[in-house]
Amino acid sequence: MTNPVPSDIEIAQAATLEPIEAIAEKMGLSRADIELYGDTMAKVKLEAIDKLKDRPNAKYVVVTAITPTPLGEGKSTTTVGLGQGLHHIGKTATIAIRQPSQGPTFGIKGGAAGGGYSQVVPMEQFNLHMTGDIHAITAANNLLAAMIDNHIYQGNALNIDPYS
Known part of the structure; x- marks a missing residue:
């Protein structure tokens, strides 16, 4: 040193x-x-x-x-x-x-x-x-969030509570 x-x-x-x-x-x-x-x-x-x-x-x-x-x-x-x-x-x-x-x-x-x-x-x-692991997790998280948002927007057939 x-x-x-x-x-x-x-x-x-x-x-x-x-x-x-x-x-x-x-x-x-x-x-x-x-x-x-x-x-x-x-x-x-x-x-x-x-x-x-x-x-x-x-x-x-x-x-x-x-x-x-x-x-x-x-x-x-x-x-x-x-x-x-x-x-x-x-x-x-x-x-x-x-x-x-x-x-x-x-x-x-x-x-x-x-x-x-x-x-x-x-x-x-x-x-x-x-x-690349964090990037893959981020992409999967963003995809799931977009799918849930879209599902709720399209009528929420699964009755997902967006506030819980």
Whole structure:
């Protein structure tokens, strides 16, 4: 680390990213066990759980419901920092982070990519679209809302109460 600590963007731009396939391999997963989203992001397929079930010393840690500090350190920073800390003491550790809300995209809140030396990179890809899941959920939600609105407008044969 340098003094003074560089900005988040300077740290992110200086990072050398390890291919996600190499990270999966360290977890004992093959290429067939993951669904790639570029070189730096993947989903672990559900079938891969069977490969990992016989690891008696494995631990699953959930980081949730943290009130961020005034500088914005919250769940993402804690999750990334925890993974880094475990790795630093010689433990095999991998983190999984869900796609953030669209708040950062619209400037409503800070990016959910962490900060400092505990951040997810590339943050642009992480905050803007990631794997497309949030976009798919948003599209499905909007379609359902439009269908319900139209059904009520067309006479409401199902007697949907629009006020409940």
